[in-house]
Amino acid sequence: MPSLTDGTATLTPARVRLALLALALGGFAIGATEFVAMGLLPNLAADLLPGLYAYSPDVANAQVGWIISAYALGVVVGAPTIAAAAARWPRKQLLLVLLACFTLATIASALLPTFGLVLVARFVAALPHGAYFGIASLVAAELMGPGKRARGVAIVLSGLTIANVIGVPSITWLGQLAGWRVAYIAVAALFAVTFVAVIVAVPFQAGDAGATMRNELRAFGRLQVWFALMIGAVGFGGLFAVYTYVAPLVIEITGLPAFAVPLVLIVVGLGMTVGNFAGGVFADRSVRRSMYAFFAVMLAALLLLAFSAQHLAGLLAGVFLVGASAAALSPTIQTRLMDVAHDSQSIAAALNHSALNLGNSLGAFLGGVVIAGGLGYLAPIWVGFGLSVVGLGLAVITFGIDRSRRRRGRPVPYGTALITVVDAH
The missing domain is CATH 1.20.1250.20 (MFS general substrate transporter like domains)
Incomplete structure (x- = not known):
């Protein structure tokens, strides 16, 4: 310590x-x-x-x-x-x-x-x-x-x-x-x-x-670092597909006046605050289980929002849970990056924010594409759902690689160090 x-x-x-x-x-x-x-x-x-x-x-x-x-x-x-x-x-x-x-x-x-x-x-x-x-x-x-x-x-x-x-x-x-x-x-x-x-x-x-710049940049040569970055960039895009277009969702779909938009954004922020602390607590117990659980919550929240955004209660519950699950994923993904980057800790801790900002751009862009295509203001929610499914799939793959390495007795990330798990058989 x-x-x-x-x-x-x-x-x-x-x-x-x-x-x-x-x-x-x-x-x-x-x-x-x-x-x-x-x-x-x-x-x-x-x-x-x-x-x-x-x-x-x-x-x-x-x-x-x-x-x-x-x-x-x-x-x-x-x-x-x-x-x-x-x-x-x-x-x-x-x-x-x-x-x-x-x-x-x-x-x-x-x-x-x-x-x-x-x-x-x-x-x-x-x-x-x-x-x-x-x-x-x-x-x-x-x-x-x-x-x-x-x-x-x-x-x-x-x-x-x-x-x-x-x-x-x-x-x-x-x-x-x-x-x-x-x-x-x-x-x-x-x-x-x-x-x-x-x-x-x-x-x-x-x-x-x-630390040297060369050593820090070695993080980019590790496959698991790229998986963690993709989980952040793609999975977190689910939040921004919704967040970017929350104003027309509130006005056009739920039918609320424009002054209600800041109040709905406050609900999103409250969800993010609660989710952030929950993510920190649960990721310390298990990054893998936390990532699976919070992606599952995000998918359920997006479905709730897609089918009930016409009603005030459904809108508020949906945006709160989307914000909470996305924010919970942030410390979870950052901890995963710190685990898989080995000795490139400084760059690993910073890269999470590059990934999340790519998710910001990706979610906003794809949400705009479906709206411009005439699919309506509920369509970005389904874009977010698809991005979250891909993010969960990437999580399954990256942790599957860990399991494969354990079976072969190779090092797997754990905390900021490495442990080697030898197959008992």
Whole structure:
């Protein structure tokens, strides 16, 4: 068990809790910066593309949507690159550098005058996203101690899920009242507060002295790493096929007024918050059983939503369970990645967020395809169901490979180390 110390002083339980709270606060700020643009697209379009917005608001909104895509692309690019390059850095110092980058890039997003410059700023602001969650998850796992890695990951991710309940609606409301630039200044302030909190509360943790970029990148040569990434990218796409089009689902299918959409999004966020903590607890007991169980819950939730979204109770129950099961899969998949990456722990912890952002893009894209094809606003739910089936199938394959290796007496992943199981026969 790693010693919970900061210099020569042993950490008290209160200090550990404060450190975990500081790390989760960073997740809260990231959740705000990632999702607040979705509620402020018309405001961004009217300010950054005024001529196009006056001619066609729909076209302007669609073009400003590139800001969301630019952020997702930044996550995909930055997560493995930064994690691999900086694996030897002391973890607290690396977190501070990442938070400083978040703060400055978010301020730039608020102040830059043109659409093109804001687009670049959002890409740059996303680069630290995956690396922050990856390194913060490693720090939290060490603070939590043996047998509680997934719960440590879940605590860091809790900031992201709580942001969907409190932060995103609040900052969206602020942006609607005072302007989208003020909203991003508020997000930058969250990052600045997190920077101070990490300085004060998070103990020193050395980086991996033996890590090199070459060693970290070896993770990409492992088949099981690719399976874990595909499970995240495809399986998690089931959530975003629904989440992206929840507004027309609420208005057109359930028949609720537009002001009900934020309330439904809060229900999704509550589900994600509950599911995130449940995923952390159950993944510490068994990653395999947890992954199977949460995929089963997601499939059942999508069926419930597909057949009962016309009714308020069915809508709320469906979106809550979809959010909960998807969020529970996140720490489960991240723990699996850390298991199968062997000694490439920094990049493994960060890659999960690249995979999930690919799932974001995939689910949103395929959901848009079926809507554009005239299949209606229930069709993205069936897209999500299909993606989740594929994700579950990939999980069955990857754990089947583990069983095959056990029968042959070859090493299988367990925790952050390897064990060899020899066939008793």
